[in-house]
Amino acid sequence: MNLQLQDVEVRYTGQARPAVDAVGFELAPGEIGALIGPSGCGKTSLLRAVAGLERLSAGSIHLHGQALSSAHQHVAPEKRRMGMVFQDYALFPHMSVAQNVAFGLQHLPAAERERRVQTALDRVGLAQAGARAPHELSGGQQQRVALARALAPEPQLLLLDEPFSNLDVDLRERLAYEVRDILKAAGATALFVTHDQMEAFAIADHVGVMNQGRLHQWDAPYQLYHRPATRFVADFIGKGVFVPARVVRDVNAQGQPRAAHLLTALGVLDALDDCPLPGAYANDECDLLLRADDVVHAPDSPLRAQVLRKAFRGADHLYTLALADGTQLLAQVPSHVDHALGDWMGIAPALRHAVTFARDA
Numbered sequence: 021m022n023l024q025l026q027d028v029e030v031r032y033t034g035q036a037r038p039a040v041d042a043v044g045f046e047l048a049p050g051e052i053g054a055l056i057g058p059s060g061c062g063k064t065s066l067l068r069a070v071a072g073l074e075r076l077s078a079g080s081i082h083l084h085g086q087a088l089s090s091a092h093q094h095v096a097p098e099k100r101r102m103g104m105v106f107q108d109y110a111l112f113p114h115m116s117v118a119q120n121v122a123f124g125l126q127h128l129p130a131a132e133r134e135r136r137v138q139t140a141l142d143r144v145g146l147a148q149a150g151a152r153a154p155h156e157l158s159g160g161q162q163q164r165v166a167l168a169r170a171l172a173p174e175p176q177l178l179l180l181d182e183p184f185s186n187l188d189v190d191l192r193e194r195l196a197y198e199v200r201d202i203l204k205a206a207g208a209t210a211l212f213v214t215h216d217q218m219e220a221f222a223i224a225d226h227v228g229v230m231n232q233g234r235l236h237q238w239d240a241p242y243q244l245y246h247r248p249a250t251r252f253v254a255d256f257i258g259k260g261v262f263v264p265a266r267v268v269r270d271v272n273a274q275g276q277p278r279a280a281h282l283l284t285a286l287g288v289l290d291a292l293d294d295c296p297l298p299g300a301y302a303n304d305e306c307d308l309l310l311r312a313d314d315v316v317h318a319p320d321s322p323l324r325a326q327v328l329r330k331a332f333r334g335a336d337h338l339y340t341l342a343l344a345d346g347t348q349l350l351a352q353v354p355s356h357v358d359h360a361l362g363d364w365m366g367i368a369p370a371l372r373h374a375v376t377f378a379r380d381a
């Protein structure tokens with residue numbers, strides 16, 4: 021196992037609560053991890069702790085089995101063999117692109133240094149740019165040079181702190197996919213922080229969702245969206261609402277107990293994978309997560325909902341709807357289905373598995 025964090029805690033003096041609170045996860049060699057969460061959740065503090073720029077008050081960090089940080093031990097940042105990429109590129113303006121990339125390679129013989137610089141520039145698609153000055157390059161190209169500089173010393177772990185936040189939206193998205201390809205081609209193990217979940221999903225194999233210092237879930241993007249472990253993750257990732265549901269099991273015509281199903285304002289939801297069993301929640305009452313793509317447009321459906329709001333998003337509309345009993349839903353509907361505010365439209369539930377949580381107090 022490459023990077024291993026166990027019960028990591030970071031405390032700043034004068035702060036009542038730890039900035040990072042009992043966080044643990046593992047990142048295998050060649051994997052890319054991302055940390056996301058609302059502002060102040062502790063993701064930057066955690067990344068800095070891995071880099072050795074913050075000390076731990078509890079827990080431990082290991083890389084390739086070597087202890088780097090604990091409450092009693094602290095390997096200096098420059099001894100950790102980690103590369104870092106920051107949001108502001110931090111290229112040296114008076115050096116050429118090649119000199120920037122060679123910066124961490126001074127200990128190597130000239131020929132080897134030359135080879136590493138060329139390989140790193142090749143990897144980021146800037147093989148011809150070595151002699152140019154940083155200011156002659158676009159923002160995206162400068163960020164790729166910063167990536168080449170971090171990759172050139174072949175670090176055991178690459179840390180990226182909001183690497184795209186200074187770039188415009190179009191470029192960010194393109195560069196995010198490119199960076200994934202570059203890191204995978206280099207076989208690099210990387211951990212990065214971003215506030216943009218789409219970016220995290222585009223790049224990372226595993227994404228950690230943090231809130232108030234705690235890591236709520238460390239999982240593949242698909243799992244975060246479809247199997248959120250906590251109500252916070254369900255809320256933070258993707259669009260959705262919680263609707264009250266009751267877990268029931270009744271008998272079929274032959275008197276056999278049927279699979280458990282859910283009673284909701286949308287009707288009876290059955291044939292669900294992973295439906296909770298009766299008794300899973302107090303009084304069998306829970307809240308069901310309904311994603312915008314769990315509710316589909318169904319013109320002939322007897323289930324009708326009124327359009328409260330709609331947001332045009334190109335390929336689809338995101339409708340905010342209300343059932344006759346006032347229950348609000350979100351529905352992602354192809355944009356040619358164009359209802360006016362106040363219209364009643366037919367809808368149907370289309371979920372395959374139930375994500376439920378204890379009823380919010």
Ligand SMILES: Nc1ncnc2c1ncn2[C@@H]1O[C@H](COP(=O)(O)OP(=O)(O)OP(=O)(O)O)[C@@H](O)[C@H]1O
Pocket residue numbers: 032033035039057058059060061062063064065066215
């Ligand atoms: N040097 C510091 N001294 C004291 N408190 C700090 C320090 N750095 C961060 N904090 C506090 O620790 C908490 C976590 O901050 P951190 O910067 O890690 O969060 P973040 O998730 O990266 O936020 P953002 O997305 O806004 O950068 C916050 O409450 C912050 O105010």
